[in-house]
Amino acid sequence: MEEMAELLKQIAPEIALTIENRHTILRNIYFNQPIGRRVLSSILSWSERQLRTEVKRLEEQGLLKIDSKGMELTSAGEEIIFGLEHFIYHLRGLNPIAQNIRRKFNCGYVSIIPGNSDEDETIKMQLGKEAAQYLKRTINNGDIVAVTGGTTMAQIPRAMEKISGLKDVIVVPGRGGLGERVEIESNTIAAELAKKLEAKYKLLYVPDNLSPETMESIINEPGIREILKIIRRTNILLHGIGGAEEIGRRRGLSEQEIIEINKMGAVAEAFGYYFDNKGKVVHTTTSVGLTISDLKNIRIVIAIAGGANKAPAIQAFLKYHSPTVFITDEGAARKLLELEGGEDDEQKNS
Incomplete structure (x- = not known):
């Protein structure tokens, strides 16, 4: 896995960065859910516009859900954050x-x-x-x-x-x-x-x-x-x-x-x-x-x-x-x- 992470950084560093960013979003939602987008953008020091784009993609992929209380992870989202931990470590x-x-x-x-x-x-x-x-x-x-x-x-x-x-x-x-x-x-x-x-x-x-x-x-x-x-x-x-x-x-x-x-x-x-x-x-x-x-x-x-x-x-x-x-x-x-x-x-x- 360490070798795979190194190869990904070399051939597609923008993909590696996207994986890290989305993992960070999912992890912060998991530990703070339910959480609103404005609060999360403040925690991450991201603009709401930047966060809105990523959140929309994650929702489309079925990794999080949004309702009146805020954002929460789906079971698939939880599996992703824990499944990616070792890969992020090597990344x-x-x-x-x-x-x-x-x-x-x-x-x-x-x-x-x-x-x-x-x-x-x-x-x-x-x-x-x-x-x-x-x-x-x-x-x-x-x-x-x-x-x-x-x-x-x-x-x-x-x-x-x-x-x-x-x-x-x-x-x-x-x-x-x-x-x-x-x-x-x-x-x-x-x-x-x-x-x-x-x-x-x-x-x-x-x-x-x-x-x-x-x-x-x-x-x-x-x-x-x-x-x-x-x-x-x-x-x-x-x-x-x-x-x-x-x-x-x-x-x-x-x-x-x-x-x-x-x-x-x-x-x-x-x-x-x-x-x-x-x-x-x-x-x-x-x-x-x-x-x-x-x-x-x-x-x-x-x-x-x-x-x-x-x-x-x-x-x-x-x-x-x-x-x-x-x-x-x-x-x-x-x-x-x-x-x-x-x-x-x-x-x-x-």
């Missing part, structure tokens, strides 16, 4: 990029979703879908699954199909909360994922931004201590990667503390640790739950992060730790290689 030349990232950062497996979640919110949904599919393939009876919070992580249980037959699986939050929107907190994500897995879940009702003294007192409570013991036995971890300043503000750091971590060169945060662009830990904050020292003991670590703007944070964290699986998007992947000093070797030689 965008993402396989050599994934292999290069895998080699550079010693990841076990790298998956790249076409697109840039900085520009297209539906890409976050696809990142969550890819993580859910990988979890479905690898989870075993008796596993303890830990998840962290965030907008991309919240897409995982939404994308996860219900699984029956698993025994003795427990889902837990990987860390305490940040006091944010409840739908993106790790406790909520853990509970929703457990429902899809028909598993038990344990919640950790401890904020992640307490003073060291208060934190020490709380984690010594018998109930909290028992939950932390379970969390430390995690077999599968799904976690995000954050930008240092962004997470610092979400954690409630003062302006002076933000200035200080910027002076230290911090560009990434994970598990309460801040990393510079070399992958060196330059600052830590109080945190409850898993720490970076626990990662080496976890069978499968799945890191999920996308968006070109997050590439410096991704680069910093991957220099510190090589996950079993890294799931990202095209925007972040291309920017990551640019930061590393160039594109994929195979692309250079082609």
